[in-house]
Amino acid sequence: MTTLVTGATGHTGRHVVAGLKAAGVPTSVLVRDPVKAPDGVDVVHGDITEPDAGGVDAVYLLWPFFTADGIEKAVKPFEGKKIVYLSAMSAEAGGVWGDVEAAVRRVTDDWTFLRVTGLATNALAWAPQAATGVVRAAYGQAKRSVVHERDVADMAVKALTGDHAGQVYLVTGPEAVAQAEQVRLIGEALGRPVTWEEQPPEEAVAQLGATLGADFAAGAVNYWASLVDDPEPVSLDVPRVTGHPARPFAEWAREHFN
Numbered sequence: 001m002t003t004l005v006t007g008a009t010g011h012t013g014r015h016v017v018a019g020l021k022a023a024g025v026p027t028s029v030l031v032r033d034p035v036k037a038p039d040g041v042d043v044v045h046g047d048i049t050e051p052d053a054g055g056v057d058a059v060y061l062l063w064p065f066f067t068a069d070g071i072e073k074a075v076k077p078f079e080g081k082k083i084v085y086l087s088a089m090s091a092e093a094g095g096v097w098g099d100v101e102a103a104v105r106r107v108t109d110d111w112t113f114l115r116v117t118g119l120a121t122n123a124l125a126w127a128p129q130a131a132t133g134v135v136r137a138a139y140g141q142a143k144r145s146v147v148h149e150r151d152v153a154d155m156a157v158k159a160l161t162g163d164h165a166g167q168v169y170l171v172t173g174p175e176a177v178a179q180a181e182q183v184r185l186i187g188e189a190l191g192r193p194v195t196w197e198e199q200p201p202e203e204a205v206a207q208l209g210a211t212l213g214a215d216f217a218a219g220a221v222n223y224w225a226s227l228v229d230d231p232e233p234v235s236l237d238v239p240r241v242t243g244h245p246a247r248p249f250a251e252w253a254r255e256h257f258n
């Protein structure tokens with residue numbers, strides 16, 4: 001049984017590859033640039049929008065785009081195979097993640113959805129500001145149950161190597177941590193204080209809109225506003241499925257900021 005990992009050069013995918021190798025699972029990776037491929041696995045050179053699924057029985061699927069345009073063509077080669085898809089809690093409400101889940105369901109019954117609230121790696125976007133000692137962003141009191149990419153990967157490896165067909169897992173960290181507290185913990189990891197400076201929401205939308213698009217940026221900032229009084233949920237699916245507690249944000253910060 002060969003498992004194909006998409007996004008193998010990315011944050012979660014590289015740990016999925018390591019976990020599959022450690023479990024002795026024959027693994028191949030779909031990469032755009034073979035030079036960046038991890039060592040010790042078969043390399044399939046290609047694009048996620050036109051994957052070559054030859055000889056593959058299972059796939060760890062990422063869809064790193066803001067629309068689901070092209071998803072039907074991308075999942076067609078995995079018809080009847082096992083698909084473990086890195087999704088989002090918001091898939092419940094539709095959007096790109098909901099559309100991708102629907103497309104996956106149409107090609108196979110052997111699917112598992114790993115719905116994250118947010119990835120801790122989002123905080124890497126604060127790195128340049130953290131280096132100056134002040135992070136200016138919106139809604140410091142938005143409480144997010146962001147998850148360590150290793151926990152996502154551990155879930156993926158369990159799903160790829162066991163029977164988790166038809167399971168929708170909510171994949172979160174062990175607690176909801178205010179964004180300002182995340183920044184403080186980054187400072188602790190760096191060994192010098194980093195403080196939060198509240199940014200007006202309109203300014204945040206304009207700034208994020210430049211890279212994410214205006215609609216997506218507005219949606220994200222409105223969502224953070226809602227998390228001030230209504231924190232993201234904390235799920236027990238990581239400990240239940242992996243057998244170990246979800247890694248706290250402080251641990252993630254120590255690994256990435258030092």
Ligand SMILES: NC(=O)c1ccc[n+]([C@@H]2O[C@H](COP(=O)([O-])OP(=O)(O)OC[C@H]3O[C@@H](n4cnc5c(N)ncnc54)[C@H](OP(=O)(O)O)[C@@H]3O)[C@@H](O)[C@H]2O)c1
Nearest residue numbers: 007008009010011012013032047048063064087088118119
């Ligand atoms: N951030 C969040 O809070 C959040 C929440 C919910 C869901 N998600 C999902 O998580 C995903 C990110 O996962 P991640 O952090 O593991 O990945 P990542 O670190 O963002 O890396 C993206 C990966 O996708 C690959 N890739 C991009 N475009 C590609 C293409 N056209 N063909 C083939 N490969 C391509 C990149 O390869 P290269 O090395 O070639 O660039 C890289 O390996 C998002 O796309 C989103 O769907 C994120």
